[in-house]
Amino acid sequence: MPQAVKFIAIFLGVYLLMQLAYTGYLMIYAPGIDGLSYQTAKWVISFFDGGAMIEIPGAAKMQLSLHGKALVNINEGCNGLSVFIALVSFLIAFGGTQKAYLLFIPSSLVILFGSNILRLCSLIQIKSSQPEWFNLFHDFVFPTVLYLVAFLIMVVWVKKGEKLT
Numbered sequence: 001m002p003q004a005v006k007f008i009a010i011f012l013g014v015y016l017l018m019q020l021a022y023t024g025y026l027m028i029y030a031p032g033i034d035g036l037s038y039q040t041a042k043w044v045i046s047f048f049d050g051g052a053m054i055e056i057p058g059a060a061k062m063q064l065s066l067h068g069k070a071l072v073n074i075n076e077g078c079n080g081l082s083v084f085i086a087l088v089s090f091l092i093a094f095g096g097t098q099k100a101y102l103l104f105i106p107s108s109l110v111i112l113f114g115s116n117i118l119r120l121c122s123l124i125q126i127k128s129s130q131p132e133w134f135n136l137f138h139d140f141v142f143p144t145v146l147y148l149v150a151f152l153i154m155v156v157w158v159k160k161g162e163k164l165t
Helices: 003-029 037-046 082-093 098-129 131-164
Strands: 050-056 061-066 069-073
Touching: 003 082, 037 050, 037 061, 037 069, 037 098, 061 098, 069 098, 082 098, 082 131, 098 131
Parallel strands: none
Antiparallel strands: 050 061, 061 069
């Protein structure tokens, strides 16, 4: 089997399995918010004085407010896990040693989730000070930045992953 076909097959297999597991995880919490999204909202709001989280019963989201003014909702799409699933699928499909995976995957998780928290905090700042820019940054700019971070991690893996052993 050609290397490219093998890579694509492994990537798709791992990606589909992880997405299936993630969907099952979300179904456990339905119709409420899942634990990771809740924790993400908690981390984000901790950076703001006067910030509060409001759980919306029966909804898979948390509403974040500043000084009593509702600003944004955090839902499962805000936790960054989908980007991490794509990244891990790439890393596994590309190949590496067990030691390299044990070093690289947790550090990649920290980098991605840290970047995601910065993204969400920035979105709250934009929503509170320049609300007309929110949709542009929410829908295009910051998702691109988050995937760029994942892409750079992939580049490091390709260039240095084998040397981590």
